[in-house]
Amino acid sequence: MKLYYSPPSPNTRKVHAVAIHLGLPIELRFVDLQKGEQRTPEFLRLNPTGRTPILQDGEFILWESTAIMQYLASQLPNALWPEVPQIRADIMRWQSWQLAHWHQACQPLQFENVVKQILQLGDPDPQIVERATKQFHQEAIALNNHLAEREFLVNHTLTLADFSVASDLTYAVPGRFPLEDYPHIRTWYSQIEQLPAWQQTAPRG
Ligand SMILES: N[C@@H](CCC(=O)N[C@@H](CS)C(=O)NCC(=O)O)C(=O)O
Known part of the structure; x- marks a missing residue:
């Protein structure tokens, strides 16, 4: 899985921290917000709202940090996201x-x-x-x-x-x-x- 991320951002942090906490292997792809990389056509194809974080899992693209956290935590049984x-x-x-x-x-x-x-x-x-x-x-x-x-x-x-x-x-x-x-x-x-x-x-x- 690949995470498009911008490290100083709290929205990225919560997603990245969940991946680390659960031991999920994540490839990181830095997005330079200060340079406006989130507004490039290539990026907007991944997230039309022009924001990080984005998760790419094969063909599946997911944006919005809360959805990404839930998706990551759904990969294996764990107490962060119990099946109750x-x-x-x-x-x-x-x-x-x-x-x-x-x-x-x-x-x-x-x-x-x-x-x-x-x-x-x-x-x-x-x-x-x-x-x-x-x-x-x-x-x-x-x-x-x-x-x-x-x-x-x-x-x-x-x-x-x-x-x-x-x-x-x-x-x-x-x-x-x-x-x-x-x-x-x-x-x-x-x-x-x-x-x-x-x-x-x-x-x-
Ligand atoms: N609701 C979104 C908010 C994402 C968001 O605002 N990301 C900021 C970084 S913290 C961003 O990429 N901003 C770039 C911009 O607005 O140009 C989420 O939870 O993922």
């Missing part, structure tokens, strides 16, 4: 929340406080940061309360849900995410940070 309908639905619930709400709350802080600096796009916009901070608190309260009573998001064990939700905390420190009031998120994330698959997929430099 209620547990799968619970995992999908958190993966859906991550894409629809958590990512939307984290991404503007990441962009304003990290990406803009890297790409020399100017200072963070205080209005966007204020709006994003409010949104962040709204979602973080729900996540923190959920984690107050459990070690992992679903089924008392590590699942795809943890990889999905954790991915948006990749830049929590440089992105100045306001996590001070959320001890349960911090404790849970520090466990994820201990995973070899998480360490091997950390952004370099």
Whole structure:
């Protein structure tokens, strides 16, 4: 299987980390987003939305990180994606929340406080940061309360849900995410940070 990836991206990280955690052999194909490689005709034939990650398994092409994670985890029996309908639905619930709400709350802080600096796009916009901070608190309260009573998001064990939700905390420190009031998120994330698959997929430099 071949993974078209862009290493600093949280969307790539969650997919790549799942492949490593499950010991699935993956050939990596770097896509240079800064050079606009995702807009080339060759790339758009693989993913018409022009985004990474993409998985290629023979003739089968799959884009959207959550779908890729589920496909990878379906290759062999494992606790990340158990074959129990209620547990799968619970995992999908958190993966859906991550894409629809958590990512939307984290991404503007990441962009304003990290990406803009890297790409020399100017200072963070205080209005966007204020709006994003409010949104962040709204979602973080729900996540923190959920984690107050459990070690992992679903089924008392590590699942795809943890990889999905954790991915948006990749830049929590440089992105100045306001996590001070959320001890349960911090404790849970520090466990994820201990995973070899998480360490091997950390952004370099
Ligand atoms: N919902 C998509 C989001 C993918 C996405 O936004 N990828 C970014 C990198 S994090 C990308 O390739 N951006 C390139 C662009 O928008 O030009 C997923 O979960 O895979």
